Amino acid sequence: MRAKITYFVLAAVLVVYFVLAGSRGVFLIEQGTPVLVAFGLAVLVLPLIGLWFLWHTTAFARKAGRLARLLEAEGGLPVDELRRTPSGRIDRASADEVFARRREETEDAPGDWRSWFRLAVAYHDAGDTQRARKAMQRAIGLQEAEVARSREGEAPARPRDA
Incomplete structure (x- = not known):
């Protein structure tokens, strides 16, 4: 559960960052000079790529979680049979x-x-x-x-x- 909370908090922070960066890009485009419009478009590309990546990562995590739940219901989840070092790392x-x-x-x-x-x-x-x-x-x-x-x-x- 902690991992989900962390994921959603980080995703929310990223979305806020994307909105802020996107607003700066729009602000630069609104200035109207060719150089600032070019910079504004460049600034807008980064949040769009970030949103695309966040969307696909979230979809992947949801689908993997769905498979884990299906496999758990079937009793087929892999059992943790790994030996660990005293510090807890996997051998x-x-x-x-x-x-x-x-x-x-x-x-x-x-x-x-x-x-x-x-x-x-x-x-x-x-x-x-x-x-x-x-x-x-x-x-x-x-x-x-x-x-x-x-x-x-x-x-x-x-x-x-x-």
């Missing part, structure tokens, strides 16, 4: 062991969003955020395709072992 060898199992599970069922979700968690635990995000995007895509197939009347793909 790298432990993370590598779990990752190897999750990768094998995903190779055995490449069309199962559940295995991709668990692989994303393993990537995250191993410290590979970029691959964790890509694996989670894959899980989201597979789950959305499963929902679309079930709406069309096809039977959804079932995992071998969850």
Whole structure:
């Protein structure tokens, strides 16, 4: 819950910043001179990029959270079996062991969003955020395709072992 509150506070601060920066851009454009209009347009681009990024990041987090809730309801969330150092950090060898199992599970069922979700968690635990995000995007895509197939009347793909 603390992570959600932090995320929303930071998102609100970013939105305020984007509004302030955007208002400065509009102010510069209203001055009417070619140089200030150019600067104003340049200033407006940054908040627009920031809003786009914030929107997509929030959508990704909501979809990943939805998958976590679905997997929890099925009883398939990965169990935290990682060893930790006395300071609480994840033991790298432990993370590598779990990752190897999750990768094998995903190779055995490449069309199962559940295995991709668990692989994303393993990537995250191993410290590979970029691959964790890509694996989670894959899980989201597979789950959305499963929902679309079930709406069309096809039977959804079932995992071998969850």
